[in-house]
Amino acid sequence: MRWSEVIAAMQAVHTSGRGDVDVHGVQYDSRRVSAGDVFVAMRGGTTDGNKYIDVALQKGASAVVTDSLEVFVDLRSQQPELALALVEHGRRALAEVSARVFGDxxxxxxxxxxxxxxxxxxxxxxxxxxxxxxxxxxxxxxxxxxxxxxxxxxxxxxxxxxxxxxxxxxxxxxxxxxxxxxxxxxxxxxxxxxxxxxxxxxxxxxxxxxxxxxxxxxxxxxxxxxxxxxxxxxxxxxxxxxxxxxxxxxxxxxxxxxxxxxxxxxxxxxxxxxxxxxxxxxxxxxxxxxxxxxxxxxxxxxxxxxxxxxxxxxxxxxxxxxxxxxxxxxKGLRQVPGRFEVVPGSDVAGFTVVVDYAHTDDALINLIALARDLVKEQRGRVITLFGCGGDRDRTKRPKMGRAAGNGSDFVVVTSDNPRSEKPLAIIDEVLVGVRETGVTFVVEPDRAAAIAAAIGAAKSGDIVLLAGKGHEKVQIFAGGPVPFDDVEEAARVLREGGK
Missing domain, CATH: 3.40.1190.10 (Mur-like, catalytic domain)
Structure with missing residues (x-):
């Protein structure tokens, strides 16, 4: 495909350089650029792709699309033969270029x-x-x-x-x-x-x-x-x-x-x-x-x-x-991983352990209501473990605390991807809502220990809800992600008798 064909698919403000260069692919991440790619340099929420144009060119990019007038002027002056386009919206250009390159x-x-x-x-x-x-x-x-x-x-x-x-x-x-x-x-x-x-x-x-x-x-x-x-x-x-x-x-x-x-x-x-x-x-x-x-x-x-x-x-x-x-x-539909997923070994224990992605107060209310219906006939209890993510909306923390406390018989408050925040600081905000409900609860910031505590508290006929992470395979801390899987951890605790 020729660069001129790619230009025709874009809402470009200005173009420069040769129009007959061959184009083989498109990338927005300079680390993934190969020879013959169009590199779309766009400003994002956390970084500016325009900073990496030199890297993309060194790796063989045959054309550049930029959403920066200053960058366009500089490149046109320094490399007049470079296939170059200036656009108003970087992300829109990425979609337009990609559609053409991949054959619509x-x-x-x-x-x-x-x-x-x-x-x-x-x-x-x-x-x-x-x-x-x-x-x-x-x-x-x-x-x-x-x-x-x-x-x-x-x-x-x-x-x-x-x-x-x-x-x-x-x-x-x-x-x-x-x-x-x-x-x-x-x-x-x-x-x-x-x-x-x-x-x-x-x-x-x-x-x-x-x-x-x-x-x-x-x-x-x-x-x-x-x-x-x-x-x-x-x-x-x-x-x-x-x-x-x-x-x-x-x-x-x-x-x-x-x-x-x-x-x-x-x-x-x-x-x-x-x-x-x-x-x-x-x-x-x-x-x-x-x-x-x-x-x-x-x-x-x-x-x-x-x-x-x-x-x-x-x-x-x-x-x-x-x-x-x-x-x-x-009739033949399969359950989605991490959505009301029953942990292996629950049937042997005499109670049910469920992993679910519920991470909002509304989702938690629905999850607990479902669990309550399931244990009604056996007069079992609902034990809910949950946390709230760090560096995210803080106003939902007490709301989730109320949701858990209002519907559960016993609550374990723990960590759920604290990111850059201190786990106990997040938990303190969650507890404002939990305490309002009067439910019996414990605090355990270590999620593995919290899962053991929730399962250890369960008796025959109960249901244990491990909420928040669902299908996720890591716990995210200030230092980065650490491997962690609610299903695997709960299954291990069940195998070892609740320890």
Missing amino acids: PQKVLKLSAVTGTNGKTTTAFLLEQLLQSAGRKCVLLGTIETHVAGEVRESEHTTPESRDVLALFAEGVRTGCTEAVMEMSSHALDQERVWGLPVDVAMFTNLTQDHLDYHGTMERYAAAKARLFAGVGAASPRVAVINLDDPRGDDMCREFCGEILMTYGIDSGKWRATEVTLRAGQTQFNWQTPHGAVAISSPLTGRVNVYNLLAAGCAAFARGLSVDDIAAGA
């Missing part, structure tokens, strides 16, 4: 995207499974894993930069994929990391307090989510799937200007769940749709998964599956 795979795949505070990962996983049950090949980009035609890889970010998304899309197209499913975080929508992606089906799960360290207010947080339904550098999605039981559902509906609006819920919406029956390892409901009613049964657990199933089911219908196809596919 976003135009081949039909993209379904989900946003919301809770349920994004599960909904994305469920939709992928439903599509696969109908014989579709998929690319999945999510918080936990990335899938390309069934191959599983670990994910680094909930929503990667556009270059990395499009590279995966291109790989998916080469392996015969026709569908893409991805989570779109509020950060990615706000920062335009998904610029130009034509979303066919957009889903909204819910909105509760989270990420206010970044967005500042709930209104800005909601506005970032709502960008999915207006379109980010692309037309509004063809179909919107929106949870009307959530107070912010109407806001999302107002932003949507596509063709088909599908609203869902238990209390409201045109695609409703009625006669809901919940048991451990089984969720059943009658799905009332504009195309008739169908019984849905799945091996998932809890009311939250009713909503996740509704969102995924609506999206699957929008992508061409019938309600009967969806009902058949629901």
